[in-house]
Amino acid sequence: MPEFKLSPSTSIHALKSFLNSNNFFDSKNSKTVVNFPERWLHIEPVGLVMLAAWGAWCKRTGKSIEAVNLTKKVGDYTARMKVFDHLDVKYDHQVLEHEEAGRFLPVKNIRDAKDVKDVIADVSVLLHLQDDLEALSAVQYCMSELLRNVLEHASSPDGAFVCAHNFHGKGPHRITLAVADCGIGITQHLSRAYPKVINDDLEAIRLSMLPGITGALPGVYGTPDNAGAGLFITRSMAKGLGGYFVLISGNAAYRLRRAKDNEQLTLLPDPFADRADRWKLPSAWLGTVAVIEIPIDKIGEYEGLFEWIRQQLPPKKQISKKVRFT
Amino acid sequence: MKMVITIIPGDNGFAEDKDSAKKIRLEIILPALERSDEIILDFTGVTSTTQSFIHALIGETLKRYGEDVLDRISFHHCNPQVQSIVSLVVDYSLGGFEAIEDEKPKKN
Numbered sequence: 001m002p003e004f005k006l007s008p009s010t011s012i013h014a015l016k017s018f019l020n021s022n023n024f025f026d027s028k029n030s031k032t033v034v035n036f037p038e039r040w041l042h043i044e045p046v047g048l049v050m051l052a053a054w055g056a057w058c059k060r061t062g063k064s065i066e067a068v069n070l071t072k073k074v075g076d077y078t079a080r081m082k083v084f085d086h087l088d089v090k091y092d093h094q095v096l097e098h099e100e101a102g103r104f105l106p107v108k109n110i111r112d113a114k115d116v117k118d119v120i121a122d123v124s125v126l127l128h129l130q131d132d133l134e135a136l137s138a139v140q141y142c143m144s145e146l147l148r149n150v151l152e153h154a155s156s157p158d159g160a161f162v163c164a165h166n167f168h169g170k171g172p173h174r175i176t177l178a179v180a181d182c183g184i185g186i187t188q189h190l191s192r193a194y195p196k197v198i199n200d201d202l203e204a205i206r207l208s209m210l211p212g213i214t215g216a217l218p219g220v221y222g223t224p225d226n227a228g229a230g231l232f233i234t235r236s237m238a239k240g241l242g243g244y245f246v247l248i249s250g251n252a253a254y255r256l257r258r259a260k261d262n263e264q265l266t267l268l269p270d271p272f273a274d275r276a277d278r279w280k281l282p283s284a285w286l287g288t289v290a291v292i293e294i295p296i297d298k299i300g301e302y303e304g305l306f307e308w309i310r311q312q313l314p315p316k317k318q319i320s321k322k323v324r325f326t
Numbered sequence: 327m328k329m330v331i332t333i334i335p336g337d338n339g340f341a342e343d344k345d346s347a348k349k350i351r352l353e354i355i356l357p358a359l360e361r362s363d364e365i366i367l368d369f370t371g372v373t374s375t376t377q378s379f380i381h382a383l384i385g386e387t388l389k390r391y392g393e394d395v396l397d398r399i400s401f402h403h404c405n406p407q408v409q410s411i412v413s414l415v416v417d418y419s420l421g422g423f424e425a426i427e428d429e430k431p432k433k434n
Binding site: 113116117120121124133136137140141144145148210211212224225226227229230233269302303304306307309310313314315316317318319320321322323324325326 | 336337338340342343344345348351366373374376377378381382385386393394396397399400401402403404405406407409410411412413414415416417418419420421422423424
């Protein structure tokens with residue numbers, strides 16, 4: 001039976017055990033279960049968007065969802081993040097909205113370019129970033145690139161699910177942003193142009209993060225509308241800022257680890273050469289999940305981040321003419 | 327003739343709408359270059375942008391005309407972030423990515 005089992009800590013940090021303990025998709029059974037832990041639940045955006053996308057998949061494939069152990073103790077935050085709206089699960093407990101109702105973007109379903117614009121417009125207020133334009137720019141950038149990736153490449157009947165949280169208590173001050181879909185996945189998308197990735201989800205994930213790789217056309221640095229650089233730059237931003245970057249698709253997962261300051265100076269084009277984890281999963285995620293952690297305290301000069309990325313990636317052939325900025 | 331094209335950003339000065347970038351490329355930039363016009367892309371009011379937006383705006387133009395087109399396009403009022411992204415797109419559109427050479431599918 002398909003089961004979405006939430007670990008007490010469903011977070012980037014504890015991602016491996018969460019992914020390994022799940023059997024998300026099983027098309028043979030019409031009944032599905034979302035299993036909440038009994039005592040406590042710390043769930044981060046990665047778990048929230050996966051749960052919402054999975055709920056949409058269940059609906060689409062005609063499966064009813066039963067929630068097990070859904071007490072107020074473990075359910076309130078999930079309810080505040082509006083996940084149950086996407087699950088067809090009724091949350092019977094009253095949710096207390098705190099006075100400071102915010103610092104998070106609840107789970108939203110994104111189906112077209114207008115939805116992308118709308119959610120980006122909401123970010124500033126919902127994440128309380130009106131006075132932190134550097135952080136706002138970084139979040140907007142990642143949100144736009146990750147959501148448009150889904151709309152353009154994932155062939156997801158349910159679109160994308162996105163949410164974000166501005167963590168400012170214990171641990172590093174950071175914003176975590178997650179996007180999930182139940183579309184065709186990275187392997188199927190890339191295999192049109194790169195047949196070598198068929199049956200190798202981990203290699204597909206690796207290629208998707210290299211600069212210039214796109215499923216739209218083989219080689220030639222992209223199409224008029226896609227360069228194949230989106231995931232490379234998003235990963236580079238995480239590296240430069242010292243945050244996590246996660247990509248899950250099919251039976252594979254990749255997690256760029258938080259970088260120490262002295263490791264951030266060099267950007268390695270090959271994601272597997274970086275300080276990162278990669279796992280083969282016992283149960284596939286039928287689609288793609290992307291997560292980026294943006295450490296706010298390390299943003300410093302956001303404008304300089306892109307110049308750093310550019311300098312780390314010299315072109316293969318030198319260009320003699322200069323770009324004219326006036 | 328010189329043609330000024332104003333880039334209109336979305337909320338908070340963020341220019342990310344690839345569809346509008348594509349429309350500008352197809353309906354204004356490429357026809358203007360066909361007529362041998364000079365182009366000024368005016369980024370006044372744009373506080374940040376994405377690589378995808380700039381690629382959709384100028385990537386095809388750079389590939390079609392090569393680096394000589396840089397004599398006919400200028401970028402007006404770009405802040406440092408926008409400048410870096412424009413330069414990045416110019417670099418890979420004209421110079422290619424070193425990192426992916428070994429990954430390209432081999433021709434039989």
